[in-house]
Amino acid sequence: xxxxxxxxxxxxxxxxxxxxxxxxxxxxxxxxxxxxxxxxxxxxxxxxxxxxxxxxxxxxxxxxxxxxxxxxxxxxxxxxxxxxxxxxxxxxxxxxxxxxxxxxxxxxxxxxxxxxxxxxxxxxxxxxxxxxxxxxxxxxxxxxxxxxxxxxxxxxxxxxxxxxxxxxxxxxxxxxxxxxxxxxxxxxxxxxxxxxxxxxxxxxxxxxxxxxxxxxxxxxxxxxxxxxxxxxxxxxxxxxxxxxxxxxxxxxxx
Amino acid sequence: xxxxxxxxxxxxxxxxxxxxxxxxxxxxxxxxxxxxxxxxxxxxxxxxxxxxxxxxxxxxxxxxxxxxxxxxxxxxxxxxxxxxxxxxxxxxxxxxxxxxxxxxxxxxxxxxxxxxxxxxxxxxxxxxxxxxxxxxxxxxxxxxxxxxxxxxxxxxxxxxxxxxxxxxxxxxxxxxxxxxxxxxxxxxxxxxxxxxxxxxxxxxxxxxxxxxxxxxxxxxxxxxxxxxxxxxxxxxxxxxxxxxxxxxxxxxxxxxxxxxxxxxxxxxxxxxxxxxxxxxxxxxxxxxxxxxxxxxxxxxxxxxxxxxxxxxxxxxxxxxxxxxxxxxxxxxxxxxxxxxxxxxxxxxxxxxxxxxxxxxxxxxxxxxxxxxxxxxxxxxxxxxxxxxxxxxxxxxxxxxxxxxxxxxxxxxxxxxxxxxxxxxxxxxxxxxxxxxxxxxxxxxxxxxxxxxxxxxxxxxxxxxxxxxxxxxxxxxxxxxxxxxxxxxxxxxxxxxxxxxxxxxxxxxxxxxxxxxxxxxxxxxxxxxxxxxxxxxxxxxxxxxxxxxxxxxxxxxxxx
Ligand SMILES: Cc1cc2nc3c(=O)[nH]c(=O)nc-3n(C[C@H](O)[C@H](O)[C@H](O)COP(=O)(O)OP(=O)(O)OC[C@H]3O[C@@H](n4cnc5c(N)ncnc54)[C@H](O)[C@@H]3O)c2cc1C
Ligand code: SF4
Numbered sequence: 001x002x003x004x005x006x007x008x009x010x011x012x013x014x015x016x017x018x019x020x021x022x023x024x025x026x027x028x029x030x031x032x033x034x035x036x037x038x039x040x041x042x043x044x045x046x047x048x049x050x051x052x053x054x055x056x057x058x059x060x061x062x063x064x065x066x067x068x069x070x071x072x073x074x075x076x077x078x079x080x081x082x083x084x085x086x087x088x089x090x091x092x093x094x095x096x097x098x099x100x101x102x103x104x105x106x107x108x109x110x111x112x113x114x115x116x117x118x119x120x121x122x123x124x125x126x127x128x129x130x131x132x133x134x135x136x137x138x139x140x141x142x143x144x145x146x147x148x149x150x151x152x153x154x155x156x157x158x159x160x161x162x163x164x165x166x167x168x169x170x171x172x173x174x175x176x177x178x179x180x181x182x183x184x185x186x187x188x189x190x191x192x193x194x195x196x197x198x199x200x201x202x203x204x205x206x207x208x209x210x211x212x213x214x215x216x217x218x219x220x221x222x223x224x225x226x227x228x229x230x231x232x233x234x235x236x237x238x239x240x241x242x243x244x245x246x247x248x249x250x251x252x253x254x
Numbered sequence: 255x256x257x258x259x260x261x262x263x264x265x266x267x268x269x270x271x272x273x274x275x276x277x278x279x280x281x282x283x284x285x286x287x288x289x290x291x292x293x294x295x296x297x298x299x300x301x302x303x304x305x306x307x308x309x310x311x312x313x314x315x316x317x318x319x320x321x322x323x324x325x326x327x328x329x330x331x332x333x334x335x336x337x338x339x340x341x342x343x344x345x346x347x348x349x350x351x352x353x354x355x356x357x358x359x360x361x362x363x364x365x366x367x368x369x370x371x372x373x374x375x376x377x378x379x380x381x382x383x384x385x386x387x388x389x390x391x392x393x394x395x396x397x398x399x400x401x402x403x404x405x406x407x408x409x410x411x412x413x414x415x416x417x418x419x420x421x422x423x424x425x426x427x428x429x430x431x432x433x434x435x436x437x438x439x440x441x442x443x444x445x446x447x448x449x450x451x452x453x454x455x456x457x458x459x460x461x462x463x464x465x466x467x468x469x470x471x472x473x474x475x476x477x478x479x480x481x482x483x484x485x486x487x488x489x490x491x492x493x494x495x496x497x498x499x500x501x502x503x504x505x506x507x508x509x510x511x512x513x514x515x516x517x518x519x520x521x522x523x524x525x526x527x528x529x530x531x532x533x534x535x536x537x538x539x540x541x542x543x544x545x546x547x548x549x550x551x552x553x554x555x556x557x558x559x560x561x562x563x564x565x566x567x568x569x570x571x572x573x574x575x576x577x578x579x580x581x582x583x584x585x586x587x588x589x590x591x592x593x594x595x596x597x598x599x600x601x602x603x604x605x606x607x608x609x610x611x612x613x614x615x616x617x618x619x620x621x622x623x624x625x626x627x628x629x630x631x632x633x634x635x636x637x638x639x640x641x642x643x644x645x646x647x648x649x650x651x652x653x654x655x656x657x658x659x660x661x662x663x664x665x666x667x668x669x670x671x672x673x674x675x676x677x678x679x680x681x682x683x684x685x686x687x688x689x690x691x692x693x694x695x696x697x698x699x700x701x702x703x704x705x706x707x708x709x710x711x712x713x714x715x716x717x718x719x720x721x722x723x724x725x726x727x728x729x730x731x732x733x734x735x736x737x738x739x740x741x742x743x744x745x746x747x748x749x750x751x752x753x754x755x756x757x758x759x760x761x762x763x764x765x766x767x768x769x770x771x772x773x774x775x776x777x778x779x780x781x782x783x784x785x786x787x788x789x790x791x792x793x794x795x796x797x798x799x800x801x802x803x804x805x806x807x808x809x810x811x812x813x
Contacts, residue, residue, distance in 0.1 A: 014723040014809055032811045187416040187429040190265055190393055
């Protein structure tokens with residue numbers, strides 16, 4: 001199976017975010033970065049499929065020069081080669097432009113399966129995989145929790161709301177967006193890092209940067225607000241009202 | 255102990271460097287240079303670093319004395335060394351609670367002209383790029399957990415096993431550590447390095463030396479209005495918030511674009527068991543001198559790290575069969591100048607030269623590696639450290655004697671009536687509550703000298719830890735091993751009032767209700783910023799810091 005995994009470099013979760021001067025994106029000049037979490041699971045799933053069914057795993061990232069470090073990390077974990085669609089503008093591009101850049105890099109290679117993470121930890125649109133499938137002319141399925149290769153296609157498990165799951169089948173080629181926690185991530189190894197040095201990272205410049213379909217107007221921190229509500233009545237009544245609020249308003253219990 | 259299970263891999267290299275700080279990176283670069291200069295069969299070199307990416311565990315002031323850099327990388331400017339600013343203004347103040355008294359002259363060794371203010375995180379990242387460009391294997395995210403021996407000879411290290419859950423069981427992703435075997439292992443594992451500590455004990459390398467004395471540096475990176483302080487300004491203070499009995503002082507270094515490093519270094523040989531270095535740092539920032547510079551700014555990073563301050567007489571034997579020790583791991587730091595970077599780089603280079611010759615000569619015995627000591631003795635390292643050899647020790651007699659001595663030592667070349675000065679290990683200085691407070695025993699769960707926390711200028715430890723970027727995989731055994739937690743509940747609570755809850759700058763140690771009216775120790779290991787203070791300062795010496803799973807720890811971007 002020839003598998004492509006699209007991965008993104010995002011700001012680490014522990015980074016204390018700040019908004020940039022134009023207030024349209026985070027200040028990322030001095031941030032530290034890491035591999036987007038769901039993408040790490042997508043890569044792991046691809047490596048497991050390859051181990052079972054043989055084939056090739058190619059990682060692809062559309063991002064600025066610094067993104068090459070996540071590609072190297074993916075190679076160290078076992079990907080066979082990498083494609084880097086390099087452009088500074090891709091650091092905060094919208095889903096449409098990113099999917100376009102990825103599609104151009106992947107199209108000619110005729111992959112059987114394309115995996116992406118469910119969403120990126122920064123913008124969180126959850127759209128790149130879906131738009132990419134459309135551009136590559138492949139069927140897709142999202143929020144995948146399990147993948148089984150079957151005669152002629154795939155059987156996959158999707159996560160629905162409220163603890164429900166759905167099984168469905170797709171023909172190949174196909175694209176899946178992978179949910180975090182689908183598998184157990186392997187650790188990088190010294191041998192893997194040494195082997196990665198000899199693997200190829202092919203640089204591609206996006207031909208004509210696709211014009212974005214969206215424009216970021218402004219970002220801001222959630223406003224902090226404290227609301228205190230007193231629940232009147234006897235302890236029993238108040239407790240009942242509290243449970244109802246937790247279930248229906250806060251939705252923290254079922 | 256060293257018997258490998260069947261699935262443990264082995265890697266063989268000529269020279270292994272443990273720790274990718276200034277010492278380790280300099281050693282790697284120097285080896286690559288010697289290789290090019292002298293030709294011959296290509297040496298295989300590897301560097302092991304515990305942080306997720308190079309430089310991530312680097313925290314320093316930092317004012318860099320560029321002497322070693324100039325020798326190691328003469329074209330450092332062309333190569334784009336990230337030197338934030340040259341030092342232009344140099345001030346030393348003695349602080350009282352509300353006032354400042356400038357020192358009339360800056361004594362020559364403390365002058366910083368020609369030095370650079372840097373972010374050591376950026377600097378080490380830059381060095382890492384040069385190291386990788388030489389084709390050297392730089393493994394970040396791989397802590398070395400133990401040394402491998404053949405009798406008394408060091409033959410390499412074992413990296414930490416990955417994928418063990420918090421109960422000690424192997425997870426499905428378990429990845430056994432790798433045995434890296436090397437002709438020479440250069441330990442650059444920094445202050446209180448876990449491997450150096452084990453080696454020094456096992457081979458008694460500190461025999462006849464004074465015990466090391468440490469200090470804890472707590473630092474924040476701030477962004478203040480751009481025109482507030484001229485880039486290149488260096489300020490050091492003594493006195494408040496520390497008292498006469500405590501050693502240390504503050505630093506404030508201004509970089510371009512309103513970026514400011516501010517920190518407090520406090521000696522880990524204080525007497526008062528209730529002393530809390532983090533609170534002292536909050537007091538420091540509230541001093542008018544500091545407050546006037548930070549006001550209206552924003553704290554953007556936080557971190558802490560210990561420094562070895564004992565100086566020349568505390569440096570252990572830094573060579574043995576198959577192994578060399580460089581940088582802070584060996585105690586090469588000039589506490590009077592608050593500078594260790596250039597000495598780390600220099601000793602890393604000298605260790606590399608020794609390791610190179612030894613490997614070429616096919617003799618990596620202690621007798622051959624002893625040449626490292628000769629190289630050190632003939633270098634600026636000794637010239638610099640020997641002249642200030644009794645400085646911190648003299649401060650263990652208090653601030654005034656310390657100051658007098660530091661002043662005198664500039665005249666006498668470091669000579670003292672009793673040379674070396676006798677000194678106890680830092681933790682032995684801590685007094686018991688009863689001895690320090692007599693009948694006025696304080697409530698040990700409440701700060702004796704609290705600081706007002708406003709989350710603008712001053713912060714509580716937990717908020718601060720969020721700004722250190724610290725992260726550890728949650729499901730792993732605690733990497734802080736307290737060999738006897740019973741002591742915490744009983745003796746320590748009574749005698750010292752659990753000082754770990756105060757000296758740890760990351761709120762790792764907490765005494766929580768045990769449910770029976772007593773308190774028990776809770777270890778929040780995932781907060782740990784790897785400063786090593788607990789391993790150093792615990793009065794019963796029952797805490798061992800061991801490396802956590804690879805990549806865990808702080809993320810000191812820009813520090
Ligand atoms: C607050 C503060 C301010 C300072 N200010 C200055 C200053 O202004 N000027 C100056 O010259 N010096 C200053 N110093 C001192 C200077 O930072 C140190 O002397 C210097 O960093 C020592 O370099 P090193 O390479 O020996 O050790 P470190 O810089 O500590 O590097 C050790 C490296 O080894 C890694 N490591 C440790 N154990 C393991 C293991 N088991 N496996 C793998 N990796 C491991 C660590 O993660 C780290 O990256 C300051 C120090 C502090 C704390
Ligand atoms: S647990 Fe120890 S090493 Fe970790 S931050 Fe606290 S004092 Fe430092």
